Amino acid sequence: MAEHGYPSQPFHVRVREALAKPSLGQALDRATQRFYFGRILTWKELGDFQTARHTARAARRRAVDHLDEYLTRLAENVAANGGHVHWAADAAEANAIVLDICRQANARVVTKSKSMLTEEIALNDALEAAGITVVETDLGEWIIQLAGETPSHIIAPAIHKTKAEVAELFSRVLGRPVPADASIPELTLIAREQLRQRFLDADVGISGVNFAIAETGTVSIVTNEGNGRYVTGLPRVHIAMMGAEKVIGTWEEWAATLKMLTRSATGQLISSYVSTVSGPRRAAEADGPEEFHLVILDNGRSRILGTTFRESLLCIRCAACLNACPVYHEIGGHAYGGVYTGPIGAVLSPLLFDFDRFKELPHASSLCGACRDACPVEIDLPRMLVELRRIEAEGEDGERPHAPWTERAIFALYRLGAQTPALYNLAAWGRALLKPFAKGEQVPDAPLPVLDGWTRYRDFPLPAAEPFHARWERLASEPVGDMKRRDAGTQRKKD
Amino acid sequence: MAERTTGTQFLQRVQQARRAWHWPWNPGPDLRPAPPMDPMPSIDKLVAQFAMTLTAVGGYVRWAETDAATLAAIVEILESRAARSIIVTRHPDALGYAPRLADAGYDVTLVGFELGTTPSASERRAQREVMVRADVVLSGADYAIAETGTLAMLAGPHNPRVATLLPPIHIAVLDPARLLPSMPHLVARFKADHVHDGRPDISGLTFITGPSRTGDIEQTLSVGVHGPGEVTVILRHRAP
Amino acid sequence: MRVALFISCLTDNFFPQVGEDTVRVLRRLGVEVTFPRGQTCCGQPAFNSGFHRDTQELARHFIQVFEGSEAIVTPAGSCATMVRKEYPALFHHDPRWQRRAAALAERTYELSEFLVDVLGVEDVGATWQGRVSYHDACHALRSLGVREQPRRLLSHVRGLELVDLTRSDWCCGFGGSFAVRMPGISGAMLQEKITRIAAAGAPTVVTTDAGCIMNIGGGLRKLGLPFQIVHLATVLAHHEASHG
Numbered sequence: 001m002a003e004h005g006y007p008s009q010p011f012h013v014r015v016r017e018a019l020a021k022p023s024l025g026q027a028l029d030r031a032t033q034r035f036y037f038g039r040i041l042t043w044k045e046l047g048d049f050q051t052a053r054h055t056a057r058a059a060r061r062r063a064v065d066h067l068d069e070y071l072t073r074l075a076e077n078v079a080a081n082g083g084h085v086h087w088a089a090d091a092a093e094a095n096a097i098v099l100d101i102c103r104q105a106n107a108r109v110v111t112k113s114k115s116m117l118t119e120e121i122a123l124n125d126a127l128e129a130a131g132i133t134v135v136e137t138d139l140g141e142w143i144i145q146l147a148g149e150t151p152s153h154i155i156a157p158a159i160h161k162t163k164a165e166v167a168e169l170f171s172r173v174l175g176r177p178v179p180a181d182a183s184i185p186e187l188t189l190i191a192r193e194q195l196r197q198r199f200l201d202a203d204v205g206i207s208g209v210n211f212a213i214a215e216t217g218t219v220s221i222v223t224n225e226g227n228g229r230y231v232t233g234l235p236r237v238h239i240a241m242m243g244a245e246k247v248i249g250t251w252e253e254w255a256a257t258l259k260m261l262t263r264s265a266t267g268q269l270i271s272s273y274v275s276t277v278s279g280p281r282r283a284a285e286a287d288g289p290e291e292f293h294l295v296i297l298d299n300g301r302s303r304i305l306g307t308t309f310r311e312s313l314l315c316i317r318c319a320a321c322l323n324a325c326p327v328y329h330e331i332g333g334h335a336y337g338g339v340y341t342g343p344i345g346a347v348l349s350p351l352l353f354d355f356d357r358f359k360e361l362p363h364a365s366s367l368c369g370a371c372r373d374a375c376p377v378e379i380d381l382p383r384m385l386v387e388l389r390r391i392e393a394e395g396e397d398g399e400r401p402h403a404p405w406t407e408r409a410i411f412a413l414y415r416l417g418a419q420t421p422a423l424y425n426l427a428a429w430g431r432a433l434l435k436p437f438a439k440g441e442q443v444p445d446a447p448l449p450v451l452d453g454w455t456r457y458r459d460f461p462l463p464a465a466e467p468f469h470a471r472w473e474r475l476a477s478e479p480v481g482d483m484k485r486r487d488a489g490t491q492r493k494k495d
Numbered sequence: 496m497a498e499r500t501t502g503t504q505f506l507q508r509v510q511q512a513r514r515a516w517h518w519p520w521n522p523g524p525d526l527r528p529a530p531p532m533d534p535m536p537s538i539d540k541l542v543a544q545f546a547m548t549l550t551a552v553g554g555y556v557r558w559a560e561t562d563a564a565t566l567a568a569i570v571e572i573l574e575s576r577a578a579r580s581i582i583v584t585r586h587p588d589a590l591g592y593a594p595r596l597a598d599a600g601y602d603v604t605l606v607g608f609e610l611g612t613t614p615s616a617s618e619r620r621a622q623r624e625v626m627v628r629a630d631v632v633l634s635g636a637d638y639a640i641a642e643t644g645t646l647a648m649l650a651g652p653h654n655p656r657v658a659t660l661l662p663p664i665h666i667a668v669l670d671p672a673r674l675l676p677s678m679p680h681l682v683a684r685f686k687a688d689h690v691h692d693g694r695p696d697i698s699g700l701t702f703i704t705g706p707s708r709t710g711d712i713e714q715t716l717s718v719g720v721h722g723p724g725e726v727t728v729i730l731r732h733r734a735p
Numbered sequence: 736m737r738v739a740l741f742i743s744c745l746t747d748n749f750f751p752q753v754g755e756d757t758v759r760v761l762r763r764l765g766v767e768v769t770f771p772r773g774q775t776c777c778g779q780p781a782f783n784s785g786f787h788r789d790t791q792e793l794a795r796h797f798i799q800v801f802e803g804s805e806a807i808v809t810p811a812g813s814c815a816t817m818v819r820k821e822y823p824a825l826f827h828h829d830p831r832w833q834r835r836a837a838a839l840a841e842r843t844y845e846l847s848e849f850l851v852d853v854l855g856v857e858d859v860g861a862t863w864q865g866r867v868s869y870h871d872a873c874h875a876l877r878s879l880g881v882r883e884q885p886r887r888l889l890s891h892v893r894g895l896e897l898v899d900l901t902r903s904d905w906c907c908g909f910g911g912s913f914a915v916r917m918p919g920i921s922g923a924m925l926q927e928k929i930t931r932i933a934a935a936g937a938p939t940v941v942t943t944d945a946g947c948i949m950n951i952g953g954g955l956r957k958l959g960l961p962f963q964i965v966h967l968a969t970v971l972a973h974h975e976a977s978h979g
Contacts, residue, residue: 054526087501162713192720226720273707275701282696286614303512366909366913367873394787417775475758
């Protein structure tokens with residue numbers, strides 16, 4: 001079995017498998033396009049989009065730039081509300097803390113609402129190893145829990161599964177056949193029935209945290225299904241788990257950021273349910289948990305905070321960058337090999353986990369910038385992808401570079417050539433090199449290692465017989481008034 | 496077992512890191528959310544906007560100017576859904592309909608507790624059993640947001656937080672005086688009403704916008720997955 | 736007005752005709768064009784691959800070659816982005832060079848934004864018979880905000896009918912070294928782009944970057960499809976007299 005959070009196969013194999021799976025492309029198409037257009041539609045109603053983005057970004061930045069102060073205030077206020085705060089330096093410590101709380105509560109069944117953080121630390125494995133039954137209650141999470149998989153999308157974890165695949169999974173769970181052509185409402189009803197008793201049975205509810213409001217010690221949880229309300233409202237003990245960066249200063253900043261989260265994630269003005277929880281139930285309240293625990297996790301975040309990658313900590317996990325990304329669109333989430341997928345995953349995985357085992361991810365981008373445009377807090381993802389490539393190429397302050405020497409040598413040569421105009425005669429050299437493989441002015445197949453990938457999908461043009469810099473003298477002497485267009489249609493397709 | 500990280504150790508590491516690096520470029524304007532300055536729109540406008548936005552997310556809206564009309568609207572829903580068992584929260588906007596519904600022959604249970612009482616664990620458990628079996632919940636709302644069609648529920652003695660979640664049908668009676676234009680307005684009101692010296696006096700504030708929904712299978716919308724699949728808000732206002 | 740042409744290495748070596756078309760369009764509008772001979776590559780390939788020390792050397796060379804020019808115009812959106820957005824950041828440890836880079840960045844333009852935003856020209860007097868679709872080159876669109884300018888220029892070309900290309904802002908999969916490093920993903924993106932081009936139905940696709948032309952054009956040829964991709968400058972340089 002693969003080590004949790006790490007890919008079991010090399011990146012190129014994962015990509016090949018993803019590209020070859022026909023239903024994946026279809027599912028991703030439907031899903032990401034729907035999210036994408038939904039987002040565009042609600043932005044139209046959002047009036048001044050740029051101001052809204054700037055406001056949300058500034059709110060996130062204030063929190064992250066003063067993270068220790070904000071966390072201090074948050075912890076004080078959670079305690080004042082009667083909650084318990086736990087600090088976890090890494091995944092193992094976080095899991096141990098949760099396990100302790102569950103044991104003290106004599107928990108046999110734990111219900112969970114969707115939390116990327118608990119995926120990051122493999123909490124389910126830790127609890128199950130201790131004999132506790134863990135039930136994911138978000139429909140998509142439940143589906144992938146049943147399938148024994150990891151989420152392929154930050155907010156739609158089962159985006160890669162078709163209806164028929166879900167029906168088959170449910171058949172196994174129910175022990176009776178669910179027809180492959182069962183409708184989606186039918187499948188949803190099965191989930192409702194199966195999970196309802198679990199909600200009632202649970203001793204402990206574990207939720208993620210979308211935002212933690214420092215000024216009142218309040219956590220907020222956003223769901224559409226209602227499972228977040230059950231998990232935080234029914235069991236005797238509620239454990240909320242947050243990455244240290246999820247704190248925000250005030251309720252006003254929370255409102256400004258929440259608006260960006262739901263619109264960017266699913267195109268909704270607001271999710272069906274938003275719960276805000278300020279500690280355990282007060283004495284007079286009709287229901288709610290008796291104990292409230294907040295687990296605050298570092299797990300590499302403080303390391304990121306002290307670098308040029310701080311900006312990645314502004315992320316509110318809305319997945320807009322995934323939906324906007326043409327690469328994600330082609331390969332889906334699992335090819336990224338980690339818990340976090342898409343452009344933000346390509347940045348976070350090498351930073352939070354082992355750099356070398358995720359070093360291909362920053363290259364899996366055409367740097368088209370669609371993610372940066374989509375991000376509701378304006379994270380410059382392409383900049384960070386390039387910076388990760390830089391660390392690989394040049395090494396981090398005195399560290400040895402990760403890039404192979406061959407690649408470094410190629411760029412050293414390139415630099416030398418391009419710096420010296422006399423040597424910069426790419427066209428002539430390239431043309432001479434490629435001429436033997438050319439048909440006319442095109443190279444349809446090149447048996448050269450670098451061009452091989454190119455010519456699998458495209459012809460490669462022969463460098464021009466007369467590059468522009470060689471044409472300049474003649475062009476410069478052309479009379480301005482008599483600019484006959486020579487070689488009209490050179491760019492047109494040759495028959 | 497290894498020593499646990501203390502808050503001080505954790506925060507020291509964070510402090511060192513955030514001091515170790517500063518934005519070498521302009522990270523963007525330092526905007527703060529503007530407090531809601533625009534004048535309060537008329538009730539008519541708020542009500543119309545709320546009805547529109549709630550309908551857009553699959554909720555239903557009914558209009559009733561009088562108590563009698565409200566009761567009639569509730570009964571009409573119950574009849575059309577063949578509902579028998581109804582839970583009614585002790586919210587002041589809903590409470591009054593409980594005896595009248597009981598008179599009409601429905602199996603009615605009040606949920607929540609009277610102010611000033613401290614319910615025991617067994618009383619709470621008993622209420623939960625009733626809530627689990629109910630066909631319909633009738634509630635009020637503590638605030639509502641016109642911009643998004645949202646109901647806001649305070650956790651309190653009168654409002655069990657799962658009462659509006661367990662039954663498949665949710666009917667809420669909304670007094671238009673509780674409507675606010677947007678979330679920033681609501682935040683301002685909530686803080687004024689329930690946050691004293693930085694301490695919230697309740698442990699939960701829940702926002703409900705339309706029915707429970709999921710798109711997790713093939714990104715196709717399906718309602719009623721865990722919470723109510725049907726949400727009707729009866730607006731105590733004349734129909735526009 | 737006098738501008739220095741920054742040809743960009745791809746255009747120089749693979750599509751020199753685009754350079755000629757650019758010069759002709761500018762001259763027709765009364766702009767004097769110079770060609771600083773020392774120019775080479777702006778360093779984008781090295782930059783995107785993470786070799787930033789190498790890129791700095793190339794950037795210094797570029798700045799020295801172009802520093803004397805009143806304005807710099809290039810037919811390549813991604814190269815304009817490199818000079819305008821990346822150069823100043825590249826020298827964040829070196830205030831002296833950063834100042835020089837920033838001064839140069841302010842005067843560097845992609846062709847269509849120079850025509851529309853600086854010269855204020857939308858009708859360059861061109862003629863092009865037939866239907867044309869427009870593909871947004873990523874860097875021109877997202878880093879420079881070039882969205883309307885090329886479309887306005889095209890809308891004034893006589894005989895040209897601009898048809899809609901669905902998701903014209905969806906990357907074609909070029910991305911420089913990305914195309915050779917991740918050929919499978921890049922190829923899948925290209926196929927999607929080509930499918931949309933075919934669906935749009937116009938025989939000609941116009942764009943503003945040599946990278947897209949190389950990628951999409953190569954793909955169309957490989958598949959033997961009856962569509963061509965041309966640079967905006969080629970359409971704008973085309974006019975009645977050229978049929979003589």
